[in-house]
Amino acid sequence: xxxxxxxxxxxxxxxxxxxxxxxxxxxxxxxxxxxxxxxxxxxxxxxxxxxxxxxxxxxxxxxxxxxxxxxxxxxxxxxxxxxxxxxxxxxxxxxxxxxxxxxxxxxxxxxxxxxxxxxxxxxxxxxxxxxxxxxxxxxxxxxxxxxxxxxxxxxxxxxxxxxxxxxxxxxxxxxxxxxxxxxxxxxxxxxxxxxxxxxxxxxxxxxxxxxxxxxxxxxxxxxxxxxxxxxxxxxxxxxxxxxxxxxxxxxxxxxxxxxxxxxxxxxxxxxxxxxxxxxxxxxxxxxxxxxxxxxxxxxxxxxxxxxxxxxxxxxxxxxxxxxxxxxxxxxxxxxxxxxxxxxxxxxxxxxxxxxxxxxxxxxxxxxxxxxxxxxxxxxxxxxxxxxxxxxxxxxxxxxxxxxxxxxxxxxxxxxxxxxxxxxxxxxxxxxxxxxxxxxxxxxxxxxxxxxxxxxxxxxxxxxxxxxxxxxxxxxxxxxxxxxxxxxxxxxxxxx
Amino acid sequence: xxxxxxxxxxxxxxxxxxxxxxxxxxxxxxxxxxxxxxxxxxxxxxxxxxxxxxxxxxxxxxxxxxxxxxxxxxxxxxxxxxxxxxxxxxxxxxxxxxxxxxxxxxxxxxxxxxxxxxxxxxxxxxxxxxxxxxxxxxxxxxxxxxxxxxxxxxxxxxxxxxxxxxxxxxxxxxxxxxxxxxxxxxxxxxxxxxxxxxxxxxxxxxxxxxxxxxxxxxxxxxxxxxxxxxxxxxxxxxxxxxxxxxxxxxxxxxxxxxxxxxxxxxxxxxxxxxxxxxxxxxxxxxxxxxxxxxxxxxxxxxxxxxxxxxxxxxxxxxxxxxxxxxxxxxxxxxxxxxxxxxxxxxxxxxxxxxxxxxxxxxxxxxxxxxxxxxxxxxxxxxxxxxxxxxxxxxxxxxxxxxxxxxxxxxxxxxxxxxxxxxxxxxxxxxxxxxxxxxxxxxxxxxxxxxxxxxxxxxxxxxxxxxxxxxxxxxxxxxxxxxxxxxxxxxxxxxx
Numbered sequence: 001x002x003x004x005x006x007x008x009x010x011x012x013x014x015x016x017x018x019x020x021x022x023x024x025x026x027x028x029x030x031x032x033x034x035x036x037x038x039x040x041x042x043x044x045x046x047x048x049x050x051x052x053x054x055x056x057x058x059x060x061x062x063x064x065x066x067x068x069x070x071x072x073x074x075x076x077x078x079x080x081x082x083x084x085x086x087x088x089x090x091x092x093x094x095x096x097x098x099x100x101x102x103x104x105x106x107x108x109x110x111x112x113x114x115x116x117x118x119x120x121x122x123x124x125x126x127x128x129x130x131x132x133x134x135x136x137x138x139x140x141x142x143x144x145x146x147x148x149x150x151x152x153x154x155x156x157x158x159x160x161x162x163x164x165x166x167x168x169x170x171x172x173x174x175x176x177x178x179x180x181x182x183x184x185x186x187x188x189x190x191x192x193x194x195x196x197x198x199x200x201x202x203x204x205x206x207x208x209x210x211x212x213x214x215x216x217x218x219x220x221x222x223x224x225x226x227x228x229x230x231x232x233x234x235x236x237x238x239x240x241x242x243x244x245x246x247x248x249x250x251x252x253x254x255x256x257x258x259x260x261x262x263x264x265x266x267x268x269x270x271x272x273x274x275x276x277x278x279x280x281x282x283x284x285x286x287x288x289x290x291x292x293x294x295x296x297x298x299x300x301x302x303x304x305x306x307x308x309x310x311x312x313x314x315x316x317x318x319x320x321x322x323x324x325x326x327x328x329x330x331x332x333x334x335x336x337x338x339x340x341x342x343x344x345x346x347x348x349x350x351x352x353x354x355x356x357x358x359x360x361x362x363x364x365x366x367x368x369x370x371x372x373x374x375x376x377x378x379x380x381x382x383x384x385x386x387x388x389x390x391x392x393x394x395x396x397x398x399x400x401x402x403x404x405x406x407x408x409x410x411x412x413x414x415x416x417x418x419x420x421x422x423x424x425x426x427x428x429x430x431x432x433x434x435x436x437x438x439x440x441x442x443x444x445x446x447x448x449x450x451x452x453x454x455x456x457x458x459x460x461x462x463x464x465x466x467x468x469x470x471x472x473x474x475x476x477x478x479x480x481x482x483x484x485x486x487x488x489x490x491x492x493x494x495x
Numbered sequence: 496x497x498x499x500x501x502x503x504x505x506x507x508x509x510x511x512x513x514x515x516x517x518x519x520x521x522x523x524x525x526x527x528x529x530x531x532x533x534x535x536x537x538x539x540x541x542x543x544x545x546x547x548x549x550x551x552x553x554x555x556x557x558x559x560x561x562x563x564x565x566x567x568x569x570x571x572x573x574x575x576x577x578x579x580x581x582x583x584x585x586x587x588x589x590x591x592x593x594x595x596x597x598x599x600x601x602x603x604x605x606x607x608x609x610x611x612x613x614x615x616x617x618x619x620x621x622x623x624x625x626x627x628x629x630x631x632x633x634x635x636x637x638x639x640x641x642x643x644x645x646x647x648x649x650x651x652x653x654x655x656x657x658x659x660x661x662x663x664x665x666x667x668x669x670x671x672x673x674x675x676x677x678x679x680x681x682x683x684x685x686x687x688x689x690x691x692x693x694x695x696x697x698x699x700x701x702x703x704x705x706x707x708x709x710x711x712x713x714x715x716x717x718x719x720x721x722x723x724x725x726x727x728x729x730x731x732x733x734x735x736x737x738x739x740x741x742x743x744x745x746x747x748x749x750x751x752x753x754x755x756x757x758x759x760x761x762x763x764x765x766x767x768x769x770x771x772x773x774x775x776x777x778x779x780x781x782x783x784x785x786x787x788x789x790x791x792x793x794x795x796x797x798x799x800x801x802x803x804x805x806x807x808x809x810x811x812x813x814x815x816x817x818x819x820x821x822x823x824x825x826x827x828x829x830x831x832x833x834x835x836x837x838x839x840x841x842x843x844x845x846x847x848x849x850x851x852x853x854x855x856x857x858x859x860x861x862x863x864x865x866x867x868x869x870x871x872x873x874x875x876x877x878x879x880x881x882x883x884x885x886x887x888x889x890x891x892x893x894x895x896x897x898x899x900x901x902x903x904x905x906x907x908x909x910x911x912x913x914x915x916x917x918x919x920x921x922x923x924x925x926x927x928x929x930x931x932x933x934x935x936x937x938x939x940x941x942x943x944x945x946x947x948x949x950x951x952x953x954x955x956x957x958x959x960x961x962x963x964x965x966x967x968x969x970x971x972x973x974x975x976x977x978x979x980x981x982x983x984x985x986x987x988x989x990x
Contacts, residue, residue: 007634011632012633015792068573075562076575077571085555088778091780091782127802128806139507187633285808297507304510314813460834476522
């Protein structure tokens with residue numbers, strides 16, 4: 001393999017030396033643990049509950065119902081197989097016209113019908129992953145910089161940078177300001193980047209934010225549009241969570257702002273939207289990524305690149321039919337929002353009982369949990385990772401530490417709540433409540449260095465060394481043995 | 496738009512100035528003409544017949560039959576919808592285990608069962624397009640060179656080079672040697688590239704060849720494996736036409752050679768295969784691209800990159816089921832080969848009647864037609880393009896000129912024969928026969944320079960200026976009005 005590092009590409013060498021973008025091996029430990037011991041109500045009730053996946057499973061049965069009622073939408077039913085040949089050979093990089101129209105229609109509806117999208121500007125790519133990479137290939141050269149507010153989606157390091165050579169400079173947001181992005185912070189980061197001779201090509205926003213679950217307010221968004229226009233840099237808004245807003249103000253798409261800002265204040269050639277059906281509809285397996293640009297040249301360039309990540313024509317046909325069904329789309333979006341709201345309230349109120357607060361949010365498939373009070377040292381990322389390992393190994397929840405999102409303050413964790421059923425969510429809450437509300441002692445069974453963690457009460461928690469040993473099962477027996485909080489599918493009831 | 500050229504990426508600037516890879520605007524003229532005036536038996540019988548698309552439509556109805564018999568393979572049938580949720584959220588970049596197994600199985604079968612493939616080395620990507628780009632991203636850095644025998648697939652310029660920055664150096668093959676690739680030619684190109692200080696990272700073969708329809712013999716392939724091993728460069732074999740071999744010797748996959756060469760003569764870490772279902776099964780719309788590498792690091796790296804072009808999970812599930820059905824796969828491959836053989840014979844014997852010969856071939860979805868005798872100047876590519884325009888505009892066939900495949904000798908054209916029904920093929924043959932077997936004169940209706948083309952007989956044909964004018968309809972009336980050669984769906988019978 002030695003020679004390969006020499007005669008392969010630079011990307012391969014980085015893979016060989018584990019120094020590659022987009023996959024932090026440390027954070028993958030959590031996934032490995034989950035894969036080895038996944039929770040299941042009956043088969044593995046003490047297993048790890050997956051809260052690291054921003055999946056939306058709350059409304060999939062509505063889609064199943066639609067599919068049953070619409071057999072013509074599939075090339076695999078007796079009613080639809082007559083279209084098989086035409087669809088199987090279809091590979092135009094514009095996509096099926098009906099698909100583009102349906103997607104444009106759905107994008108408008110998912111933004112409350114306050115804005116419309118032109119089907120001719122809809123460009124396909126392989127998921128938001130492919131869409132984000134494609135827009136970078138269009139807009140930037142290796143070494144060019146995009147500003148990205150932090151905390152940000154961990155895999156941006158892969159999607160935006162890995163093969164394009166683009167650099168990310170974070171615009172740091174802080175808890176003191178509820179992690180709100182300000183134009184001043186962007187301006188400061190822009191100036192700093194210029195001072196270090198970086199060529200800033202644009203700003204990427206994720207709105208609603210992953211991992212925060214918050215939205216940008218209209219004024220901030222307007223001012224950011226004005227800012228990029230003044231600086232003549234691009235604005236890419238990743239709106240893949242647009243349809244997950246479940247409370248508060250209306251979601252404001254950059255598409256709405258573009259229409260509402262005086263024309264001299266916005267150069268629409270600089271504005272681009274990334275979309276997908278993975279989050280709003282819960283269909284990540286279908287790999288539907290969309291680039292929507294107001295710039296004709298970017299549309300043309302991205303469309304040529306879509307050859308590298310076209311949506312399967314089988315999938316295009318089905319979605320074209322589904323998303324042009326007005327009644328279904330309206331029911332779906334309303335119900336999706338309603339169920340997310342209930343789930344969010346259910347989870348955050350359960351956390352509150354354990355003394356855990358979250359950043360106030362009204363969108364997304366996750367909350368941004370404040371666990372700073374549980375850190376051994378509030379200023380240390382080592383403490384964050386230590387706590388994270390305890391949460392995985394002892395509390396048996398796979399959540400994501402803030403540092404994996406490039407958060408600058410230790411102690412914040414993202415927990416996803418829409419990728420499981422109610423019983424699993426309640427099981428997770430019981431584990432958290434048990435973990436923080438009881439006096440307990442946990443001993444890690446490390447052969448190298450046995451580490452003992454002790455917590456007394458939520459507010460004055462401290463991790464100390466001791467010689468006490470308590471198995472994970474003991475923790476659960478202590479914390480969860482009250483029959484009152486056990487559902488029939490409790491992790492403690494092996495069925 | 497002016498500013499955009501400055502503040503976009505280099506790729507965008509090239510698009511803006513029409514100086515981008517992968518899309519030669521001249522050759523796109525033919526497509527534009529076709530799009531404006533596509534042939535249809537009844538609706539547009541004088542329209543252009545599409546012979547520029549290497550599609551395989553000959554066995555699609557076998558697949559349709561299988562689908563009707565296997566409703567459980569789809570998430571869109573009453574029988575299969577129960578799997579909808581699991582499949583819709585599935586986005587693991589390893590792909591469904593059953594899909595990897597089925598693909599590996601099919602790849603073995605499509606190579607006559609003489610070789611097996613390890614499902615753990617199957618990596619997904621967005622079609623062969625994505626697979627070819629991905630393997631370049633793994634193996635090479637911008638500026639690195641891959642040697643590619645010419646004539647080669649036109650879109651390699653896009654797939655291999657466009658976003659990777661890799662350079663292609665052609666290894667020219669000549670008609671004097673039936674366009675056969677020799678190790679000597681590869682060695683010469685390698686030496687020349689090194690002399691100009693290029694870093695040669697590997698050799699890419701398309702076997703069976705597009706556009707030639709020929710296969711590499713076992714000895715040449717063995718010697719090429721030895722060559723790359725000696726030079727420590729990579730060998731990527733694009734085998735997307737493996738299942739289209741319809742006559743002659745068995746197809747020899749590089750997988751077979753790897754097993755049959757003495758181990759000291761082959762470094763398997765250097766050997767990689769690209770595959771797809773677009774040609775062998777006729778399913779380009781499904782975007783199934785496969786990278787199969789003997790190199791663990793490349794498998795790992797390419798798999799991480801497959802996030803940019805995953806196969807839709809809906810499509811994975813269906814194909815997993817279909818391709819693991821042994822009986823179906825055997826019937827399909829046998830019937831596919833049988834039908835391609837008949838079609839090839841039908842087309843080449845029809846051409847022979849018009850005095851046109853093709854390079855002897857036994858694979859692919861096309862023939863490599865020798866039209867050198869029809870050129871005004873046998874040594875001029877201008878003449879090739881002139882003839883090509885006549886074939887499109889007057890004979891109304893969209894074939895592809897050799898120069899679009901980087902062929903170094905003017906007068907060769909690729910004509911596809913598997914993307915149409917028998918009647919259309921016969922209509923095309925009648926047009927060709929009429930074109931070359933009758934004395935005729937064609938006047939191009941160009942306002943700039945009326946050009947008159949005259950042909951007397953096949954062997955001594957010459958294009959000359961004259962003042963005669965003859966409409967395209969007249970040509971057809973002259974050439975095709977014999978009722979004996981008209982089918983009920985003849986282009987001249989408007990129904």
